[in-house]
Amino acid sequence: MNLDAIFQSAQEAFLHYKNVPGKEKAAFLRKIADGLEAERPSLIPMASEESNLPEGRITGELGRTVGQIRLFANLVEEGSWVEAVIDHADPERAPAPKPDIRRFLTALGPVVVFGASNFPLAFSTAGGDTISALAAGCPVIYKAHPAHPETSKLVGQVIHKAVIDSALPIGVFTHVEGGVEVGQALAKHPIAKAVAFTGSFAGGKALFDAASQRKEPIPVFAEMGSVNPIIVLKEKLGNNLEALAKQFVASLTLGAGQFCTNPGLIMVPAIHAEDFAEAVKKELEQIAAAPMLHEGIAEAYYNALAILQERKELDWVQVAAAKDLIKAYPALAKIKASDWLEDEHFQQEVFGSFALMVVYEHFNELYAIAQRLHGQLTITLWGEEEELAKKVDLINQLEEKCGRLLFKGVPTGVEVGYAMQHGGPYPSTTDSRFTSVGVYAIKRFARPIAFQDMPHELLPDALREENPLGIWRMVDGDFKR
């Protein structure tokens, strides 16, 4: 594999592709969406077989993948996402005339995207990272995840065909296979301008380190997961014990606990802790052990449980019923808040359907936990409205620790829309200022550029006086279209 040739081709494609009008980029993206739908009969069984995820789940994931591609197509077709700003000249200004300055977002350059094992479609070859980079105007060098090679390849062919059919330079998308060394080489290549990754902390951190130690450091958007704490307040739990146990267990065990948003930590008041543990246990017993993505992940799951089983602070509500080469049996242990606060190890994510139930005596303990929490993708706070109203300080503190704060429902089931924030403080991601889900994921792959006194005929359409694209712009300090 000649990485230099791949990046050279991406760079050449970039100088053309970055200037392709939004409508044409939208048509290109829709060709990818259509292509994926046309491959549905092959894709669903293939992805299901390669990932051990049930066909129902893969069907849903294909729907989400196609849906998010169409959403990005709409976004770039409409065009306002470029944040166009015009400050008109004032030749009369004293002491010096004011120049004409116009600014908008332009694409960063060729981007390296890593596929995720747990979403063979939605976070892989034509997933949110690839599509938001393409939408921004960046060519993508995509590194397939080795856990689903055939699915990756087929989706890669769909994108490749869309590139050809749209008469775009072939360097707009390149499908690459390989292991960790190839991944590192991609992130270190001088032409790469950004990296997007979804996966383990170790993987994301290694890419972040490689990218920040380059001669030219580049941004790495690594979404590295978290334990997504659920905090339950007293009255809410007393009033809804069984329903909440059911909801919690459903979210914990969804996809064999292999979402980045499964809750791995739940904090409950001591007064209801035993009853809640009982109710959770009853639910857990009804959950069939589910196959994990591959044997390596199952092994890591049982190894992590074995380490925790040596800790005397834990009181096991449900030990994994058996150890399986591929299936994850769910497990749950209780720990006192005071013990939890003593050791950061208890914050570590166990990838799979395990959670730690932290039992708190007083509100002070809950506040201390909130202060000590590592950065999370999500935090969920279940409370009756009246008790929430008295916990403004807690909410204020929890906001510092997450990208999305929920007051109902569960953190799994991430909406793809405008308001979604999927990305929280470190170590849940390497950059809390961006999201990897939702339309604003596009902003990871663009930077502002200002043109001063540019001849009008040379201005990009987004910045021309007559606003030919009809986009929202900030003109002399006012929003208008």
Added chain:
Amino acid sequence: MNLDAIFQSAQEAFLHYKNVPGKEKAAFLRKIADGLEAERPSLIPMASEESNLPEGRITGELGRTVGQIRLFANLVEEGSWVEAVIDHADPERAPAPKPDIRRFLTALGPVVVFGASNFPLAFSTAGGDTISALAAGCPVIYKAHPAHPETSKLVGQVIHKAVIDSALPIGVFTHVEGGVEVGQALAKHPIAKAVAFTGSFAGGKALFDAASQRKEPIPVFAEMGSVNPIIVLKEKLGNNLEALAKQFVASLTLGAGQFCTNPGLIMVPAIHAEDFAEAVKKELEQIAAAPMLHEGIAEAYYNALAILQERKELDWVQVAAAKDLIKAYPALAKIKASDWLEDEHFQQEVFGSFALMVVYEHFNELYAIAQRLHGQLTITLWGEEEELAKKVDLINQLEEKCGRLLFKGVPTGVEVGYAMQHGGPYPSTTDSRFTSVGVYAIKRFARPIAFQDMPHELLPDALREENPLGIWRMVDGDFKR
């Protein structure tokens, strides 16, 4: 100095200050602006004496500093900068109901700001970095630049008084003095959430490295300067030779060449190179040697020139007339494009009024230079409209190398407005996705947070249904107010 106590106080202040309404933050910022104006009679001579910059220049800088504070006050008072987004719930949606999600920008946390030597006011204690961080809702720990200690202290007192008079927690602003070790300790403190810096490449890179190697890496916004190339096309130069020489020399020698936007590189067509060099020499001879900020900077200037004087590729148009302990005599050397392309050393910034004139024979050479250029804050392209229209590929390539592209005038004299982009690809800054000048500098210090199904009474004003602040918001995909 107890850094832990300083950061603890900043963190406590943060949990309050981040939620202070925009109108109150605006009033606080205006108190700082008023305080600076009240100190004008002391500040101007003091800053002038400490920096060797003439009083006229310092007067202008104070005006800019006060102006940008008032601009940020207006921005946060109006309030739309938080990018509020509302996606309403849809309980009827199948297969699962859609939750209510609302998102806006929230402050990052305590921020460390480093003063710059070359702007004792506009990029120092109450400069753009401090003010944009305060505007975002972040407390600031400010490290004074040792080159102007008294000015820093006085401005620090003005801010401190505004904090007290606004009944804000004192941790909102802390003035710290010290050397490189203190700076490193500040950037490494676990409570710090971001760093802003304007200065040398060595200084900015050291902070970037320290911050990315922390247990929790944090963003560093280092504006490290550049050579701000000016490219002159043939007809334009032929038609305006003397006027352009005058304009170039004025920008080169402004502030003794100590702006981050002074042009240190100018590319001219061979056909007019001798005449242009002659005209520039004539202009340079009329420029009096100007005192630099301090002796260390003057010494570095002459050392850099001495290294260049050993290079046989250079043909000196004007050698610095004398070597002075404090004053910079301007200097200029010519080099062939083919020689320039051979050695990256010729891209290094010489801080002071020196420029390299690169003489190109063909357009191909110019394009090769554009490809080889390092990242720049600005690039200026002077051409007649008809010749520019034929150079679209060159423009397209130059866009990749800068944050601001000018077609008239000179890069010095940076407008503080909405459209300004002061920040370019590495190594001119560590993060080309943000600006350090203009209102959008505020976005460096904020991150998005989403609230899912938050009880309405708990929502921040910016996200309440009735839009009590009257700000621009994206509601279900439409911009409205």
